[in-house]
Amino acid sequence: MLGIQDPWVALAIILCLASTLLCVVYAWLNWNRGDEELRTEDVRWAAEEDKVEETL
Amino acid sequence: MPSDVNLLDIVLVLLYVFATAFLGYLGYRGTRTATDYLVAGRKAHPFVMSLSYGATFISTSAIVGFGGVAGMFGLSLLWLTFCNIFIGVFIAFIFLGEPTRRLGHRLDAHTFPELLGRRFESRFVQVFAGLIIALLVPLYGAAVLIGGTEFLSTALGMPYNTALLVLAVLVAAYVFFGGLKGVMYTDALQGVVMFVGMAILVIFTYSSTGGISEGHRQLGELKDLAPASLTSIGHRGWTAMPEFGFGDTRYNLWWIIVSTVVMGVGIGVLAQPQLAVRFMTVRSKRELNRAVGIGGVFILAVIGVAYVTGALSNVFFTTHGPPFQGRIIQTVDADKGHVLLQVMKQDQDGAWMDVVKETNRDGKALPDTTQPVRLDDQGKWLPVMKGTNANGTVREGVIIPAVLDRDNPFVFTEATGNRVAQGRSLSIVYAKGASDQIMPTYISMAMPKWFELVFLLTLLSAAMSTLSSQFHTLGTAAGRDLFESLSGFGSGQRSRRTIYIVRSAIFVGLIVAVALGYYARKEQAFVSFIMRATAIFFGVCAATFLPAFIGGICTRAMTRAAAIASMIAGFLVSAAWLLLVKVPECTVIGLVQDSLLAHKPNWPVVDPLFIALPVSTLTAVLVSAFTRKSSRAHLERCFGTPPHAAPRREPIPELVQP
Numbered sequence: 001m002l003g004i005q006d007p008w009v010a011l012a013i014i015l016c017l018a019s020t021l022l023c024v025v026y027a028w029l030n031w032n033r034g035d036e037e038l039r040t041e042d043v044r045w046a047a048e049e050d051k052v053e054e055t056l
Numbered sequence: 057m058p059s060d061v062n063l064l065d066i067v068l069v070l071l072y073v074f075a076t077a078f079l080g081y082l083g084y085r086g087t088r089t090a091t092d093y094l095v096a097g098r099k100a101h102p103f104v105m106s107l108s109y110g111a112t113f114i115s116t117s118a119i120v121g122f123g124g125v126a127g128m129f130g131l132s133l134l135w136l137t138f139c140n141i142f143i144g145v146f147i148a149f150i151f152l153g154e155p156t157r158r159l160g161h162r163l164d165a166h167t168f169p170e171l172l173g174r175r176f177e178s179r180f181v182q183v184f185a186g187l188i189i190a191l192l193v194p195l196y197g198a199a200v201l202i203g204g205t206e207f208l209s210t211a212l213g214m215p216y217n218t219a220l221l222v223l224a225v226l227v228a229a230y231v232f233f234g235g236l237k238g239v240m241y242t243d244a245l246q247g248v249v250m251f252v253g254m255a256i257l258v259i260f261t262y263s264s265t266g267g268i269s270e271g272h273r274q275l276g277e278l279k280d281l282a283p284a285s286l287t288s289i290g291h292r293g294w295t296a297m298p299e300f301g302f303g304d305t306r307y308n309l310w311w312i313i314v315s316t317v318v319m320g321v322g323i324g325v326l327a328q329p330q331l332a333v334r335f336m337t338v339r340s341k342r343e344l345n346r347a348v349g350i351g352g353v354f355i356l357a358v359i360g361v362a363y364v365t366g367a368l369s370n371v372f373f374t375t376h377g378p379p380f381q382g383r384i385i386q387t388v389d390a391d392k393g394h395v396l397l398q399v400m401k402q403d404q405d406g407a408w409m410d411v412v413k414e415t416n417r418d419g420k421a422l423p424d425t426t427q428p429v430r431l432d433d434q435g436k437w438l439p440v441m442k443g444t445n446a447n448g449t450v451r452e453g454v455i456i457p458a459v460l461d462r463d464n465p466f467v468f469t470e471a472t473g474n475r476v477a478q479g480r481s482l483s484i485v486y487a488k489g490a491s492d493q494i495m496p497t498y499i500s501m502a503m504p505k506w507f508e509l510v511f512l513l514t515l516l517s518a519a520m521s522t523l524s525s526q527f528h529t530l531g532t533a534a535g536r537d538l539f540e541s542l543s544g545f546g547s548g549q550r551s552r553r554t555i556y557i558v559r560s561a562i563f564v565g566l567i568v569a570v571a572l573g574y575y576a577r578k579e580q581a582f583v584s585f586i587m588r589a590t591a592i593f594f595g596v597c598a599a600t601f602l603p604a605f606i607g608g609i610c611t612r613a614m615t616r617a618a619a620i621a622s623m624i625a626g627f628l629v630s631a632a633w634l635l636l637v638k639v640p641e642c643t644v645i646g647l648v649q650d651s652l653l654a655h656k657p658n659w660p661v662v663d664p665l666f667i668a669l670p671v672s673t674l675t676a677v678l679v680s681a682f683t684r685k686s687s688r689a690h691l692e693r694c695f696g697t698p699p700h701a702a703p704r705r706e707p708i709p710e711l712v713q714p
Contacts, residue, residue, distance in 0.1 A: 023351065
């Protein structure tokens with residue numbers, strides 16, 4: 001395949017392309033899924049994170 | 057700066073610098089804090105976010121270091137690209153991202169050690185993890201620093217040590233005066249330039265090697281030129297996997313590639329402290345879902361291309377590289393013009409001299425020199441004699457594999473039959489034996505100067521953002537996980553002393569990284585320092601943290617005792633393997649003169665992860681089965697109330713953790 005004789009290297013190329021396709025299809029199907037309301041813990045975490053960043 | 061830089065080069069580079077500065081300014085003025093992202097709801101475009109992630113995580117280490125390794129070992133490294141995409145993006149973002157984010161927010165954890173420490177209610181876990189991160193980050197920092205240094209020294213014609221010093225000063229200025237927070241838009245621009253740069257690079261590479269199939273075919277044909285040092289450990293060409301088996305040194309390369317490169321780095325990415333912290337900064341699972349697609353494409357385009365280009369640079373150099381002259385000492389394949397050349401040079405009088413190399417008693421290569429050719433009775437050239445002088449310095453001829461020039465294979469012929477041939481060699485020869493120099497040398501020789509300079513700036517700024525992320529991790533490990541955790545200071549008391557500790561830790565870490573960068577060149581070994589340093593960092597992190605991390609965020613069953621036991625077991629087994637068994641690490645560290653398993657082929661090249669991760673995983677499972685779980689109240693704090701659970705009662709006193 002594509003000038004490569006060793007099937008194990010050809011398989012690596014196929015898997016690279018297939019896994020990239022998998023990532024793209026997954027992102028496309030779930031583009032607007034997973035959004036959620038902000039919780040108290042998120043607000044508290046963000047405020048503390050800002051303090052940590054200030055220290056740095 | 058070299059004299060071949062013209063006005064167009066300067067204009068393009070200035071444009072790039074201004075664009076970076078402008079986007080940096082926009083980013084600085086705009087959304088900056090966690091509160092802005094998470095609470096105020098200011099949105100970053102998913103492309104911007106994903107590309108900035110990519111630019112932070114992919115750096116000179118991957119492009120320069122691992123690209124060079126592909127130049128030496130071949131396309132078998134594409135298995136690592138597959139792992140980077142499937143494990144590092146798909147698995148990590150989809151299965152680990154959301155649990156990490158949710159648990160981090162529930163427990164108000166802001167560093168990776170703090171996440172583990174709070175999940176398992178153990179200060180020991182936090183301090184131990186912080187200590188390991190503080191110890192190991194400078195090693196990974198050195199890998200990134202060396203990648204940038206190699207490119208800087210090649211592009212600007214600087215000595216390596218000067219380039220290292222320049223880069224160290226730049227990094228120090230960036231980290232101490234510019235702050236540690238990456239500016240998302242600048243990072244995203246770096247990501248875009250990296251993406252476009254790699255696209256140009258791969259198109260150029262395939263077009264200069266005759267197309268995709270033809271390029272691969274030509275690369276496959278070079279296999280009979282692989283140096284003996286590679287074929288003896290199982291190299292079977294640049295388009296084939298190395299020879300597989302166990303119990304013989306001819307299988308060493310398979311174990312190096314699979315256990316160290318593919319598994320060590322490919323699996324190790326899951327337990328990267330910086331990645332876990334990044335997961336906590338996203339607003340919801342939706343951002344992670346979106347980042348998966350762009351991240352996958354970005355990794356393929358940048359990492360995949362770096363490996364393909366690194367391997368194909370061999371075809372470019374054997375067809376377009378600057379020619380070497382010398383006499384043929386062995387014909388490998390007459391039809392293909394594959395030969396071994398004793399390299400020769402003409403002196404100022406036009407006489408042909410043998411080029412010889414010297415290696416001192418410690419195995420360090422000295423600069424090449426020339427010597428007059430020895431003649432036999434008929435005036436024919438004799439081979440260069442290999443010899444050792446009184447100081448123990450070994451002197452021998454420089455012999456390189458070469459493809460004869462098709463148009464002008466011989467440049468000098470004597471009546472005695474002595475002939476000087478002309479041919480081109482493999483990438484590793486042009487990189488002077490250092491695989492870390494293959495990519496900089498290839499880009500410098502093959503691409504236009506403007507491309508090289510823009511690519512240099514991109515790599516340098518990518519190195520900056522990666523290094524700042526690493527030193528951010530180091531600083532928080534030292535300040536928050538070690539100092540504050542051990543001193544018991546709360547957030548109200550932390551400021552001054554913590555800042556002092558954080559800055560000192562970062563300064564010491566930077567000094568150590570620079571020292572390692574200096575040492576790496578001095579001790580330039582056969583296999584890339586960048587690759588080995590990266591693999592050690594990833595491997596030790598995975599063996600030590602992965603079972604506790606995955607067990608901690610995904611299950612309620614993992615116990616505190618199991619987390620402590622698995623972390624200690626993973627770290628100790630990794631350290632013991634590195635100090636006593638793994639070659640060349642154990643001999644470089646010097647605790648032993650040779651690997652304890654030197655007489656058992658293949659074991660000394662097996663990566664510590666291969667042994668330590670199963671041990672730490674097994675430890676986690678077994679200890680969890682026999683030790684007391686966390687209290688129900690704590691688990692509900694971590695994971696919420698399970699669906700269909702009975703209403704929670706007050707905790708029974710004897711089950712409360714001490």
